[in-house]
Amino acid sequence: METTRKSIRKQSLEKLYNLLSASRKVYAPVIAPDKQVEYKYNPDFAEVTFEHIRSTLSVKNVVFPKVENLFFYSNAKTESTITDIDLNKIPEIVLWGTHPCDNAAFDILRSIFSWDINDEFFSKRFEKLVVIGLSCHLSDEYCFCTSVGLTPNSAKGSDILLSRLQNGDYQAEILTEKGNGIVTLSPELFEPISGEEVTVTEVKQKFNHEQVTVKLASAFENRFWIENSLRCIGCGACAYVCPTCACFDIQDETKGKNGKRYRSWDSCGFGLFTLHTSGHNPRQVQSQRWRQRIMHKFSYMPERNESLGCVGCGRCSSGCPVDMNIAEQLEALQNI
């Protein structure tokens, strides 16, 4: 579909939001009392923030929930019955005001969840997702989208991308059929563009990711990993907050005769990550786990999934309790 550009007034945005919110699940960012930015389903428009840099957690949970039931079972004397999840019950979700880095992450997740077999849970949720993105007019020292091939206003992953105009109104780029579907709900809210400039923040490029990928190919045994991961405490938070991390763990939980199999987020930072039943672990120490994190995102994924595994949102670094700064390390790796 060809992109069309419209302009939408701040008041019209409120109308659009209320219209959507009245008829479907809208997941929008709010600032919690403790100043953390979190996403909520259908908050009041007055609560919705347009001034956040990054939410504490990413929004990947809309396509990859932190806990997802895979099926239910019940065990009788001789046989078990399995009840599948009805994927048709998955509702449409409209993401509101997510930034370009987070929106670009969906395609990366898709490349992982459809790499060898098609993960139908993910696919269904992804199919039902509509993204109304918001370009960044604010950024901080942790942002590095421009180092991973994105920009503070890249349209990738958005169905509609809003960008703030000088006068406080917004530009709306309508990028996909899904986006068009939203417009047709109330076309009069979308007006011709005014020629007003968009306000977009500037994010300095910190490294060249292609060079990093080249360097990583021969960096497996480098001392770098040990020297730069001693302070990592293996808390795993980096993967939990990351919009592109897709590792999960599968568990059965049985109560009496009935039970369920579910998957939940995992992290390569954990000591138990890839621990074999035999007791052997190919990644025995934290330096190897940290190496896995960077290698996966900047070497294995470009090779296998033809995309980087990072969108430069900076969450892993701002959220790390011991200041492991991924951009800084990638910059160093580029010059290794």
Next chain:
Amino acid sequence: MSDFEPKVVAFVCNWCTYAGADLTGTSRIKYASNVRIIRFPCTGRIDFMLLLKAFANGADGIIVSGCHPNDCHYTSGNFHAKRRWIMFKELMDFMGIDMNRITFSWVSAAEGAKWADVVNTTVTRIRELGPYVSYKELVNKSVEEEVKNE
């Protein structure tokens, strides 16, 4: 709530309270039938997590009971248990979990009548408090949370 029958789980040690409860029976003392007794080697073995699991699985009240101080079959299991209960109780209070629903007691093998009394007073109290709705809601809500995206 007149037809509410409290579910009470009793965690007791083998050597005193369990024997005491046995004596209650052999002495033909009648007491409330709402209690399900779970026997442990010693109060020292009664992990606080078990009490939480009892609430999670629908108990409205709990009794934890063992040998009087200095009478523990393993000498000091009950002294350790006592410290643990003190901390557990304080933590539960701090988190707003209802400690009126747990009775802690010492019941010896000779105290059949006391066991009946412990059970009866606990059951009466729980009957007054009603079912532990807020905890059950917490558990049910949590089950729903998992599927909220569906």
Next chain:
Amino acid sequence: MNSLITRAKELLENKSVQVVIGYEAGPTSVARPAFITDPAKAGTLIYDERCVQNLAVYLTKPEVKHLGKMAIVATLPVMRSIMMLISEQQIFADSIVVLGISADGSLLDIADVKVMQGYIEKSDLGNPEKYKELLAELNKLSPEERFAFWQKELSKCIKCYACRQACPMCYCTRCTVEVNQPQWIPVQSNTHGNMEWHILRAMHLAGRCISCGECGRACPVGIPCHLLTMHLVDQVHNYFNVYAGTSEKMSSVLSTFEPNDKESFII
């Protein structure tokens, strides 16, 4: 912090230690743990109000131990953690050089454990003021309000266990949450299971928590889980009149007892 740098350099040069665990500045405004093995790099060590992590967590970490004998920059909570780890026989007193830092940020002369103990005993050992207020506020609420407060907070928990990883006393090679036969704590995150996890964690830290606040600071979603362990710090002191991490000989409150321990609720 020149005296700290000089001392660290000296220790590395005369090979009394192979690594100095301290703080350095990073590319952002946040300070981070640093591991200095080369005396020439001792100059990067800093100490100021940004240096908040409890470094004692590294003393039991295999990769760090592997570097050799350690010196560690230690504020009061770090010193108390060290004391706790010694008393629990996780580290040896004479295998560690303590570069003590006083409340006003100057280098202390901590020659050995006795001196450290003396310093700790002279210090204020209760929960830090800023947490006392929060604890008092919570204690003022009704039980129902407290139940609601913790449900709301713990519903946010994603079960990453950063709180556990950041705590020097959570050094178990296999944590209870990783035991699945039986499964004490569900792997998935939901409010009820998260609450069970935090009750378990607080109970395991009763009488061992030294009030550093690291667990709460490490939590990526901002759950004040340190208030649970800190509440028990107060209670341990009320009932048993001790503070954790004050002596190399102390036994953990819950693994010992006094026959006359007082309580008023057992019938």
